[in-house]
Amino acid sequence: MSPHREIILLVEDDEDDQFFMRDALKRADIRDPLQVVNNGRDAVAYLTGDGRFADRQAYPLPSVVFLDLKMPLMDGFAVMEWIRARREFADLVIIVLTSSPEERDHTRAYQLGARSYLLKPPTRETLTDVWRTLALRVVHRRSE
Amino acid sequence: LRELGALATRQPKVSLKNAAAPTPLPDPLSVLSGFAMEEVGRYRAAFERSAVGMTLFDRNGGWLRVNDAVCRMLGYSREELRTRTAADITFPGDAVFGPDEAARLLDGRLSTYVADKRYLRADGSTLWVSLTISLVQSGPEVGECFLGVIADISQRKQAERTAGRFQFAIEKSTDFIAMCDLHGRPFFVNAAGLRMVGLADLAAAQTVRVADFFFPEDQRFIVGDFLPRVLREGAASVEIRFRHFVTGEPIWVNYNVVTLSEHGTPSGFATISQNVTERKRAEERLRDSEDRMRTILESLPHLVWSCTGDGYCDYLSPQWQRFTGVPAEQHFGIGWTNAVHPDDRPRTRLAWEQAVARGSSYRIEYRLRAADGTYHWHTATGIPVRNSHGAITRWFGANTDIDDRIRAEALVRESSERLAAALSASRTGTFRWNIVTNELEWDEELDRLFGLEPGSTARSLTQFIELVHEDDRPRVIAACRRCAGQGADFHEEFRVVWRDGSVRWLEDKGRTFFGESGKPAYMTGACIDVTTRRLAEEELREARNRLQEHATALESKVEERTASLRKAVVQMEEFSYSVSHDLRAPIRAMNQYAKLLAADFGPVLGETGLHYVNRIIRGSERMNQLTLDTLALSRVTREPVCLAPVSLDTLVSDLVAENPALQSPRADVVIEYPLGLVHGTPSLLTQSISNLLVNAAKFVPAGQVPRIRIWTEVVENRPRLYVRDNGIGIPPEQQARLFGIFERLHDGYEGTGIGLAIVRKAVERIGGAVGVTSDGKHGSTFWLEFQPVTT
Numbered sequence: 001m002s003p004h005r006e007i008i009l010l011v012e013d014d015e016d017d018q019f020f021m022r023d024a025l026k027r028a029d030i031r032d033p034l035q036v037v038n039n040g041r042d043a044v045a046y047l048t049g050d051g052r053f054a055d056r057q058a059y060p061l062p063s064v065v066f067l068d069l070k071m072p073l074m075d076g077f078a079v080m081e082w083i084r085a086r087r088e089f090a091d092l093v094i095i096v097l098t099s100s101p102e103e104r105d106h107t108r109a110y111q112l113g114a115r116s117y118l119l120k121p122p123t124r125e126t127l128t129d130v131w132r133t134l135a136l137r138v139v140h141r142r143s144e
Numbered sequence: 145l146r147e148l149g150a151l152a153t154r155q156p157k158v159s160l161k162n163a164a165a166p167t168p169l170p171d172p173l174s175v176l177s178g179f180a181m182e183e184v185g186r187y188r189a190a191f192e193r194s195a196v197g198m199t200l201f202d203r204n205g206g207w208l209r210v211n212d213a214v215c216r217m218l219g220y221s222r223e224e225l226r227t228r229t230a231a232d233i234t235f236p237g238d239a240v241f242g243p244d245e246a247a248r249l250l251d252g253r254l255s256t257y258v259a260d261k262r263y264l265r266a267d268g269s270t271l272w273v274s275l276t277i278s279l280v281q282s283g284p285e286v287g288e289c290f291l292g293v294i295a296d297i298s299q300r301k302q303a304e305r306t307a308g309r310f311q312f313a314i315e316k317s318t319d320f321i322a323m324c325d326l327h328g329r330p331f332f333v334n335a336a337g338l339r340m341v342g343l344a345d346l347a348a349a350q351t352v353r354v355a356d357f358f359f360p361e362d363q364r365f366i367v368g369d370f371l372p373r374v375l376r377e378g379a380a381s382v383e384i385r386f387r388h389f390v391t392g393e394p395i396w397v398n399y400n401v402v403t404l405s406e407h408g409t410p411s412g413f414a415t416i417s418q419n420v421t422e423r424k425r426a427e428e429r430l431r432d433s434e435d436r437m438r439t440i441l442e443s444l445p446h447l448v449w450s451c452t453g454d455g456y457c458d459y460l461s462p463q464w465q466r467f468t469g470v471p472a473e474q475h476f477g478i479g480w481t482n483a484v485h486p487d488d489r490p491r492t493r494l495a496w497e498q499a500v501a502r503g504s505s506y507r508i509e510y511r512l513r514a515a516d517g518t519y520h521w522h523t524a525t526g527i528p529v530r531n532s533h534g535a536i537t538r539w540f541g542a543n544t545d546i547d548d549r550i551r552a553e554a555l556v557r558e559s560s561e562r563l564a565a566a567l568s569a570s571r572t573g574t575f576r577w578n579i580v581t582n583e584l585e586w587d588e589e590l591d592r593l594f595g596l597e598p599g600s601t602a603r604s605l606t607q608f609i610e611l612v613h614e615d616d617r618p619r620v621i622a623a624c625r626r627c628a629g630q631g632a633d634f635h636e637e638f639r640v641v642w643r644d645g646s647v648r649w650l651e652d653k654g655r656t657f658f659g660e661s662g663k664p665a666y667m668t669g670a671c672i673d674v675t676t677r678r679l680a681e682e683e684l685r686e687a688r689n690r691l692q693e694h695a696t697a698l699e700s701k702v703e704e705r706t707a708s709l710r711k712a713v714v715q716m717e718e719f720s721y722s723v724s725h726d727l728r729a730p731i732r733a734m735n736q737y738a739k740l741l742a743a744d745f746g747p748v749l750g751e752t753g754l755h756y757v758n759r760i761i762r763g764s765e766r767m768n769q770l771t772l773d774t775l776a777l778s779r780v781t782r783e784p785v786c787l788a789p790v791s792l793d794t795l796v797s798d799l800v801a802e803n804p805a806l807q808s809p810r811a812d813v814v815i816e817y818p819l820g821l822v823h824g825t826p827s828l829l830t831q832s833i834s835n836l837l838v839n840a841a842k843f844v845p846a847g848q849v850p851r852i853r854i855w856t857e858v859v860e861n862r863p864r865l866y867v868r869d870n871g872i873g874i875p876p877e878q879q880a881r882l883f884g885i886f887e888r889l890h891d892g893y894e895g896t897g898i899g900l901a902i903v904r905k906a907v908e909r910i911g912g913a914v915g916v917t918s919d920g921k922h923g924s925t926f927w928l929e930f931q932p933v934t935t
Binding site: 014023098102103 | 721724725726728729732733736737740772775779827
């Protein structure tokens, strides 16, 4: 559907949720390439190109990160803090995808630079909405 | 006096001169003179029988013939007389008719011989006579002879003698003696009188009038009043002043005046006036002195009194009357004792009676009632005054108000007794330290405090210092130096070691007093045993320390527990968080897969299969909602409360606008603005109000559009938000259970039974309340009560 291509990184430890995300993207007809890591530490390794992620052909740098908050080893907030501290990821779009309706999580996520805060499960409608705004961002950047 | 006056006016005189004053006797010689001798014969009988003594003398004064009267007068017979000459029986020195006198009569140099003389009578007595001798013409028969007439003038002479004596007395008298006529013209003033009033002589006196002897202010009385009274009554007297004619000084006289009369007719006045000036002056002096004395007495603060010799009070000074407020007369006699305090009265009377009886001086103290009814202590002192015979004629006395003194004495006595009692009872020792000499006076109580035998008193500062515990000594010495050097007061607690080795704590306070030079002179102070207090203080300190330890331990325990509680809360939060996340993940997965199953494999499943899948979906949704509600309740419980004014208008209208179920035409919601401000926390307000709104829209009979009305009222100063619905209502008997957790009263409606529990919890946390009214048929009205906004 989108004229532009995003590279999506899903950081999600739950396999069901990974499935529901893939299903929702498919239903929303979003064909952009999707990379999945199972926790925050892997997300950081992916972004820095550590280990197996050094191969950027196989693991290209994402433009959009769907980030779960509650994860083993390193949670979503820690990932956002890590990203925030690096200028090279200033344009990286972070969208929190969580099951927490907690106000405090919501607030903290925005404070750490999240673009959106989506409650699970992701649906076709929300993803379509998100992609529309992402497209606007690209148009906007090109016009600069 | 009358006689005297009469005599004085006659001025009798004995004179040998021819022009002598007339005699009262007839002159027989003149009768006989010129008659012939024969004629004499005719008269012989007369001669012989005459009552007047008649003689014939020869020229030598010899008796030729005497009549009987002469014999009677002289007490001699004729024969005895014939043998005697006149000189023989004449008082020696008196006149004697002899040849010389006869010769003078004969040659006519003398017409008549007159003499007053004394004869010596036969019995030796003398007789005053008036002898008048005339020459009888000589004839042959008788020859030369002289006729003598002898008149007995002894009575007259007696009178004259008396008058002379009076005259003498008058002249020598120191009294003022004078006479005047009825017109007040003096014709006699004696020498003393002249001297008294400063007149030079009688002539001077005769130039003035009686009135001139007096002061002008008295003259009218004398002339117009006094002298007429004398005339009327014959005599009168008055004490009055003469005025000295030269100096003008007053001369007080006792002016005695009698009427002079001649032949029964008043002819003038006579006076003998005594000079009483001295007496008057003495009286005046006495009066002055009395006045002065009285003035002195009455100006004294003392109450002065006087009594007669027998103790009868007859004078009380004005001070007495002022003090007692009782007229003096009522206290005369023994009446004054009525003003004496009843308790003092008997002994006061007794003392006074004894003093009077013994004539001893009198001194007593008693209480005397003052005009205001209070009693004042008085000292009464009385002394007797005795006459020359030693008899008491008067008592003089005075009362002194000693009330102040008595009171002061009583006060001093009481206060020193109190002080002594207090010092003794409190076992306070006192001392006086002479800073200059270092001498120390100290009492027996102090000995006891220092563990010494009473009386073994320390006499110097050094001795005192030696008694102090050696550890405290430097501090005490330093304090003493400060007192002596800078005049500081002394306040130290120190230990003393008694002989038995026991240690006592003493507290010693002293005040430094300064001498005239401004330097510290001495210190007085007191000392008490504070051992018990010190011990108590120590115990207290220990107790306090123990308490402090306890408190510290308790505090750390509290901290510990608080920390573990905090930890528990954190863990609880973590748990809730995990629940919200981990618990819901499988539910969501179940729900999600079921939905996928229904969507992607519906035709394969068939109707029954789809029904089951739908039951899974609904079950998982209910499970999800329960989890969310539980989390909401726990969030409401943990939510920090921060009260601030919140506008219900905005909050409620936003809540209504955000909830699709409250939008027309699905629901009919009426908000009655303004709803006003309440005191609350927005999140908790939101939780409570939104749940009520959701319920109001939910519990309506199927097919009925919910009608919701929202308004506020102030009930008992607190704002209440009302939410009224047209729903199914809540039966009154169930309303009590309504706000409990998991209480679901209605079947057929989606719900977890947690919503109203959240409402109650949220509103209670901001100090409010929730309630409902419903008849169970026609809808219900829920209300939330909040704290008012305080201005």
